[in-house]
Amino acid sequence: MTAIALLVAPGSTPSSVTSTLDMVAIARRHPAAADCRLDLLSANGGEIELAPGLRLQTNTLPESLTDYAAVLVSGFFAADFADLVRQLAAVWQPAIRRLAALPADRLVAASCYGSFVLAESGRLDGRPATTPWWLADAFRQRYPQVRLDADQALVDAGPAITAGAMTAHVDLSLHVLRRLFGAPLAREVGGIMLIDGARRSQRPFKSLPQRFADPLVDAAAAWMSRRAAQDFSTHELAAALAVSYRTLHRRFVAAAGMAPLAYLQALRIEHARELLETTRDSVERIVETVGYRDSSAFRRLFARQVGLSPAAYRQRFRHPESPFPETD
Numbered sequence: 001m002t003a004i005a006l007l008v009a010p011g012s013t014p015s016s017v018t019s020t021l022d023m024v025a026i027a028r029r030h031p032a033a034a035d036c037r038l039d040l041l042s043a044n045g046g047e048i049e050l051a052p053g054l055r056l057q058t059n060t061l062p063e064s065l066t067d068y069a070a071v072l073v074s075g076f077f078a079a080d081f082a083d084l085v086r087q088l089a090a091v092w093q094p095a096i097r098r099l100a101a102l103p104a105d106r107l108v109a110a111s112c113y114g115s116f117v118l119a120e121s122g123r124l125d126g127r128p129a130t131t132p133w134w135l136a137d138a139f140r141q142r143y144p145q146v147r148l149d150a151d152q153a154l155v156d157a158g159p160a161i162t163a164g165a166m167t168a169h170v171d172l173s174l175h176v177l178r179r180l181f182g183a184p185l186a187r188e189v190g191g192i193m194l195i196d197g198a199r200r201s202q203r204p205f206k207s208l209p210q211r212f213a214d215p216l217v218d219a220a221a222a223w224m225s226r227r228a229a230q231d232f233s234t235h236e237l238a239a240a241l242a243v244s245y246r247t248l249h250r251r252f253v254a255a256a257g258m259a260p261l262a263y264l265q266a267l268r269i270e271h272a273r274e275l276l277e278t279t280r281d282s283v284e285r286i287v288e289t290v291g292y293r294d295s296s297a298f299r300r301l302f303a304r305q306v307g308l309s310p311a312a313y314r315q316r317f318r319h320p321e322s323p324f325p326e327t328d
Helices: 014-027 081-089 093-100 114-121 133-142 168-181 183-193 215-226 234-240 245-256 260-278 283-289 295-306 310-317
Strands: 003-007 037-042 046-051 054-060 070-073 107-111 154-156 160-163
Touching: 003 014, 014 037, 014 046, 014 168, 014 183, 070 093, 070 114, 070 168, 081 093, 081 114, 081 133, 093 114, 107 114, 107 168, 114 133, 114 160, 154 168, 160 168, 168 183, 215 234, 215 245, 215 260, 234 245, 234 260, 245 260, 260 283, 260 295, 260 310, 283 295, 283 310, 295 310
Parallel strands: 003 037, 003 070, 037 054, 070 107, 107 160
Antiparallel strands: 046 054, 154 160
């Protein structure tokens, strides 16, 4: 029998649990995985609440996880990064200790905030990994020994597999089944669930922060947002806020992680994405609307920032009932 463990806790994302349950149930129809068993394990066992009205029966986390061919960590909710850190220090400590004690070649996998649990256990040290894109900087600072590539939706680093934000857990579970039982079974499960495992990057899903705790940076972002399609200098921006550009630049980088001009560029990309999703305007018209004059340069910038060409982005994210043009 091939046993898989899924580590859960109160507040685990329901989708990361139910999607794995569904996929293993489908996989068991295939001869290669007919004896597959999925155990739901929590620190104290018994019934836990995933969400209001949704409870899950679990087994108690054993002292050792060595009997399992693969150990998956569910995603979970956290109010903010401080709350995430608190959960790592309390709720997830029993799981972290058992993950750290596993043989180095044992397959472990985690999605979303679960990637922090794997990193805490040391299982990602020296390996490439991914994490939710909005926590990439915090992950890097906390785990400098991990080779983070948060652009990736899924990273297979041999004995450790990580996936990005919430729905990437579906790709993660499918990939674990592929590793354990082979590609034919994964194709069958993916076909039944309409999952192709083709999602490679988180970049097309990233959104730009619009509000900041620093009031100066918040005012600067709002000022640029209102004038994103216009040409203006950095000194005009600083003058409008009655500060030196040196001060503005320093505080903007500290709060936003980028310089003001880079943020303006990102604002224009964000506006272009919205227009590609919601209008029938040609790419050339959109380029002009968001404040660029060189269409070729904008296409290169868009592809570098988003990971898709404007036409490919529109094809992927437009509403299916809206026949937008697909010229690139």
